[in-house]
Amino acid sequence: MTADLQELDYEQQRLQNIRDNQALLLSLGLSTPTKLIPSKPNTSLRKKANLNARRRTLEPSEEKQNRRRSYVSQNADNDSVSDNGLRRSARNQGRVLNYARENSPPAWKRTYKYESDSDAAGGESDDGMDGRQRNAKRMGVRTQNPKTFGHISGVEVGRWWASRMEASTDAVHAPTVAGISGNATVGAYSVALSGGYPDDVDLGEAFTYTGSGGRDLKGTKQNPKNLRTAPQTSDQTFENSLNAALKRSAETKKPVRVIRGFKLQSPYAPTEGYRYDGLYTVEKAWMGTGLTNGLLVCRYAFKRVRGQDPLPVRDLERERMEMEEE
Template structure:
């Protein structure tokens, strides 16, 4: 038995997919797949043999002894290594404010399935994220372990919010799961706007600000929805990042990836996929031509993708809605 919620979800998905196809998706004939890298083998530490010393014998020291610091060493509260004892060292000059690559990756302890360049995870911004279009030095396919990294490299400023923009439209959006009836075809996708949820939460779950159920209609008067509506009117390019939480095959297997520039082609108000049928703001994005092809996630990877057979779904819904034939049990 197909529930009403599932019927609405599948119908919305089909309608959204047809809309995206009607926009004309310029997808390549061959799409490169993410190439998983081999994980480094875990090295097990050997247990030291139990001591067989006789009574009265002491174990050899397991820690290097601290050397004597020369009287000529400068007095300071800064803790120094013994290898620098007696030397004048300006420790302030050794402070590195930028961290281009996390130590876990640069040291080889952790490997990634992403094949694109890795962005910074911290440090001061080099460019203003309040920019329409691309950011200098950040190529399509660059990825980050966290949303903080996307913000540090000015691709998508907010650490949590999905929409960033100004009076002339959105600068960037993040795809990371979102509404389950949205469709992501890679080179075009539908996106549900903001608002319609009680941000105060409930007594039982006072902190469910972003997971609270829809409790009112969304409108284009909402600040973020107004940004995307303005993008649709002015056709300014919008930067798009995809996150690992999305079920789309175009989402990265881990972290967050910059997938280039898109344009908002259409904005409309429609019935949302919620029990009370509250209205939601919807947007259709299309990728700008002339950019590197998108990577696709390996479909053999378990638990990552959700494939939907639309023809089979239509048959299932039609069967559920149609009255039983004479002579057959209900």
């Protein structure tokens, strides 16, 4: 088979998949949002997000230092030196101190555990957390539990972030790379739309979503780190824990948080960064034909929960014309 014929087959399959996905979504019953947003980046939102991120990073350490300075100044005159040369506070004299207990994390951190044993080993857990995120959690940066169904307290629909890490810190979508957060037992907590599969369809109030897996995570000699974008080499299955999470959500109908990213080729995607678009339910889970050598993929149909703020819609044609004029 020639390269041109292979490319033609790929395009034919892509167009057919898009038609099938559109027909399925329309069968769910949709309403089209009409609110328009500026085509250029909203710098006020970006500045606000960056400021909030800086406050989350700096304020805890500054407050801790201030408390420590205050404590030292108040107790300097009461401190004494023990026989082994270590300084001890007067309030602790005569006490046998259990330093393992004294240095243990507060109760909320001790009880805030993740379900995967890989957390303790420092690897990525089944909800996509990496070592940096777990360290941030231990430091108290994240104040909400991302393993929560529904909205996260204090995070309104439409919240914008400059990066996936900021969305993770706000507990809306924990993984910084993986698109699905959840497990096979309870379902999915959240998903991120980043345009990974060109035959998915996004109609705003509903969209199709392709599952995880089927790619050689070792990469190739030419692209050894090309893990997430490598060609599909095997069928996806619902045995995959993340795919099983969305399949479980299709059964329970528990709401799933959705963020859209700037890489998504859709009029409903932000021009930059990532935006929280509220709650959706998984209406259907099925196996479909992918775009590589007829290999199978896990597909899902999402429908937006009613009663939420309307989604903004970009005028992509106007944006294209403005870019050509610049």
